[in-house]
Amino acid sequence: MLRFSLTLSLSLSVGCSGEAPGTHPEPEICDDGIDNNGNGLIDCEDSASCGGLVCRDNTNNTNDTGEPLPELEIFIDPDDCCDFTFSDADCAGKPIGQFTILNRSDEQGTIDVTCDVPGTGISVLEIRMNDNQVLRPFLTDAPMEPTSENTIYLSYDCYALQTFEVGCSAKATLPNDSEELGFSVRAIYSP
Numbered sequence: 413m414l415r416f417s418l419t420l421s422l423s424l425s426v427g428c429s430g431e432a433p434g435t436h437p438e439p440e441i442c443d444d445g446i447d448n449n450g451n452g453l454i455d456c457e458d459s460a461s462c463g464g465l466v467c468r469d470n471t472n473n474t475n476d477t478g479e480p481l482p483e484l485e486i487f488i489d490p491d492d493c494c495d496f497t498f499s500d501a502d503c504a505g506k507p508i509g510q511f512t513i514l515n516r517s518d519e520q521g522t523i524d525v526t527c528d529v530p531g532t533g534i535s536v537l538e539i540r541m542n543d544n545q546v547l548r549p550f551l552t553d554a555p556m557e558p559t560s561e562n563t564i565y566l567s568y569d570c571y572a573l574q575t576f577e578v579g580c581s582a583k584a585t586l587p588n589d590s591e592e593l594g595f596s597v598r599a600i601y602s603p
């Protein structure tokens with residue numbers, strides 16, 4: 413009985429992969445602000461262990477606080493969206509920009525995008541998401557996959573042959589979190 417106990421404890425202490433006795437490397441968790449595996453690199457600094465969306469900062473935030481990136485992020489590059497000039501000839505389906513919604517969580521969510529004329533409910537845009545070619549006046553409860561990068565494409569639908577500005581809203585929703593961003597579309601009519 414004594415011999416059996418000694419043999420068992422010896423085999424346990426040697427462990428599994430030839431690591432020195434007493435060390436048990438933890439896998440790096442990429443969003444907890446802790447150096448889990450003890451290699452001196454925290455979260456996304458440890459590029460051998462962490463990458464992908466959880467480490468991708470689309471805000472171009474130069475203020476490195478070490479805080480985990482948010483679960484949800486709506487990123488509109490002003491160079492990509494949403495001011496445009498149009499004429500009679502090109503207003504139908506004219507591409508006017510795009511933006512990105514990141515879901516870094518492992519949960520399914522939804523996306524809503526509206527761009528309607530205040531007080532009317534009339535959409536001024538046509539919207540499509542990712543590879544879906546169907547144009548819609550609104551996105552309502554569009555599925556947002558876990559750990560996904562979603563591109564929202566906007567085009568103009570000839571709502572009016574005049575210069576105008578309209579406020580839009582993009583919202584991403586998870587079971588326990590949401591992020592909403594307002595943005596403006598400025599259309600300049602140039603016949």
Ligand SMILES: [Ca+2]
Nearest residue numbers: 441446448455
């Ligand atoms: Ca960590």
